[in-house]
Amino acid sequence: DAKTTQPPSMDCAEGRAANLPCNHSTISGNEYVYWYRQIHSQGPQYIIHGLKNNETNEMASLIITEDRKSSTLILPHATLRDTAVYYCIVRKGGGSNYKLTFGKGTLLTVNP
Amino acid sequence: SAVISQKPSRDICQRGTSLTIQCQVDSQVTMMFWYRQQPGQSLTLIATANQGSEATYESGFVIDKFPISRPNLTFSTLTVSNMSPEDSSIYLCSVQRDRGTNYGYTFGSGTRLTVV
Numbered sequence: 001d002a003k004t005t006q007p008p009s010m011d012c013a014e015g016r017a018a019n020l021p022c023n024h025s026t027i028s029g030n031e032y033v034y035w036y037r038q039i040h041s042q043g044p045q046y047i048i049h050g051l052k053n054n055e056t057n058e059m060a061s062l063i064i065t066e067d068r069k070s071s072t073l074i075l076p077h078a079t080l081r082d083t084a085v086y087y088c089i090v091r092k093g094g095g096s097n098y099k100l101t102f103g104k105g106t107l108l109t110v111n112p
Numbered sequence: 113s114a115v116i117s118q119k120p121s122r123d124i125c126q127r128g129t130s131l132t133i134q135c136q137v138d139s140q141v142t143m144m145f146w147y148r149q150q151p152g153q154s155l156t157l158i159a160t161a162n163q164g165s166e167a168t169y170e171s172g173f174v175i176d177k178f179p180i181s182r183p184n185l186t187f188s189t190l191t192v193s194n195m196s197p198e199d200s201s202i203y204l205c206s207v208q209r210d211r212g213t214n215y216g217y218t219f220g221s222g223t224r225l226t227v228v
Contacts, residue, residue, distance in 0.1 A: 034216065043116075043204050043219030044155065087154070099145060100206070100217060102155040 004088045009107045012082075018075040020106050022088030025069040030092055033064060034100070035073045037084040044087065044102075047073065078110045114139050114207050118220035125195055125227050132191045133223045135205035140185035145206040146178070149222070155204065161188045195227045 005023040012018040024033065034049040048055055048062045050071070055062045061074040075082055087105040092098045115138040125131050135144060146158040158178055159167040167180040181189045192199050204222045 036216075041222075041224075043206075043221050044217075046209065046216035046218070049216060099157050099160060100155075101157070102147075104154050 004090055004103050006086075006088050006103065006106045008104065009109070012075075012078045012108060012110050014080060014110055014112050015077055018078040018082065018108055018110070020073040020075075020086050020088075020108060021070065022073070023070045024088070024090045027068050027090050031090050032092070033062065033068075033071050034089045034091065035060070035062065036087045036089065036100075036102075037082075038087070038105070039081075039084040047086075078108075080110050080112065082108065083110045084108060114141060114209060114218045116205060116207065116218055116220035118205055118223055120223055121221065122224040123226070125225065127196050127227055129195055130191055130193045131195065131225060132189050133203050133205075135188045135190070135220055137186045137207050141207040142185070143208065144182065144188045145217070146180065146188075146190045147204045147206060147219075149202040149204065151200070158190070158203075192225065195225075197227045200225055200227045 035047040036044040038044045050062045064071045085105040117136040119134045144161045147155040158173045159169045161167045161182040179191045202222045206219045
């Protein structure tokens, strides 16, 4: 699976949009971009995933560049409860049981 | 999506002893994954458990230290054997979510292990 690069930490004001970047320059054509987050002392939580089109769900939006070498996770209105470590993961898709490989992630701190 | 129950949620154990962690899923799943998260670190995959066959271990993890059972499609156990303080970590199990519009993974809430 392709490696990812994320900033170690970011801050965001409550109510503002949080934009978390991820670089995955070695991504291959059959690999998806997944985002998970881990709130302190809990198991990771799935947020969103995409292949090449932008995606949106009730939690977040995922913007993938046209060359697919980078992506941005957007939390449109961050709350204090969104403070967590956010992991960008690239892995093969297709519904098979491919393992997830976690990097160090980005610690997002939402400030009041 | 699948709901995972993991037991115990935490434990404090003496060095040299073993602890068995249970992971129960509310639906049948093909594979279950066991992760370790050392203090202040990211998650590291220990092994993949497939029902009816031996688990597949990642580099750096061996069956003698982390034996895994997978007796059926809804249950698995991970044993941490002959524990030392270096085994103090959070251990998590994970399964693939229901097929549908995504193929994300669901994680248990973890077992926080402290070895003294």
